Amino acid sequence: MAGAGSGKTKTLTARAANIVDSLDVWPGNILCITFTNKAAREMKERIHAAVGPGAESMWIHTFHGMCVRILRSHGDALGYTRDFTIYDTSDSLRLIKRCLGALDMDEKYFPPKTMLDFISRAKNHYEKPAEFFRETEDYVRRRAYDVYALYEEEQRDANAMDFDNLLLKTIELLEKHEDVRLYYGNKFRYVMVDEYQDTNPAQYKLIRLLCSVHGNICVVGDDDQSIYGWRGADIRNILEFEQDFPGAATIRLEQNYRSYGNILNAANTVISHNLPVSYT
Structure with a gap:
């Protein structure tokens, strides 16, 4: 759990680099998911700088980018050609x-x-x-x-899919074809998700399927920063994370390195008026 400016992305990239360097894990066994192309590019640059050329095999994508990659390889199992x-x-x-x-x-x-x-x-x-x-x-x-x-x-x-179907068809693929689910479950031994507070039910379902083999997942987010409610984001995904993944450890990053005190005080005053989750 981490607030704005506390180093969420830096923490994720450092964790990915540490897994490769300290645990001698092949970068291709690591999956990093974020929400925007800009965030994905930033994460790639940081991880490549820390890990070196070997980081090219690591999957660092938005949800949609990851789904496209999976469906281009296995969409034929659902009746689509790979050039859909x-x-x-x-x-x-x-x-x-x-x-x-x-x-x-x-x-x-x-x-x-x-x-x-x-x-x-x-x-x-x-x-x-x-x-x-x-x-x-x-x-x-x-x-x-x-x-x-x-x-x-x-x-x-x-032979086409809209943006939403990229996620839904990937879910369908993993649910209907156990061999594909097991392939990606064993491939991605380390799953990391940025801005987890903004995941919607479809994205949540997809993450659960990808982690169904090992349950090894690390997420970062802030329940006070959810901005995709209009797209179905469900704040309960992060608030109930420890129930979904028993044994998970919660680490709080509470130091802000980006803003001055007067800005933080104003932000905290606004946040203090947030409605309880049951009212949102």
Whole structure:
């Protein structure tokens, strides 16, 4: 558990370097996951500087980057070719519009962006479509179920995946194909996750699958810094970490090396008004 400016990324990179140097572990047995491309690049640079050329075999990726790499190698087990297309937001919106037309749903009443947001929210929460869309009194959201079903079918036919499906299809792959799960579970003997407080249910599920062989995981985060609630981030993932991984040790990094005292005092005053987790 570490606050802003306390050296979270530095601690992770130092741990990775120490595992390689002190435990004589092959860098390819280490997986580091973070949330942004910028953070991944920074981590790579630091680890490469500490470990040297051997660090090239270490997996240092965002969640989506890691999933792409896994699916490019094993997506054929799910019926995809290894050169599957990745849909960005513009691609997804165009497909949503085609689906609305095919279902004779007027975009005026069913805005494509709203439909896509509903679908993405369901995926990030890792909820079954029927439960997420149909168990609601919101008519627009209920109709989104029909769009969701056709949207997924069209993606499959096009040998394509949107960003959310990169995670969901990797989860499906690891759940349905034990040989693949065991391969990556044995390969990644050390799993490290940055900004763990921002993981959503789908990312949490994926991490649990990757660690199912050994349970050897190190995460860093701050329950007062969760910023991806709109994307389904669940703060309970970090607060209940010790329940999910019995025997885990909690280390607190409480010294801030980035900000002056007046800034820290102001930040702590704001944080003191945070609602309890049960209200967020």
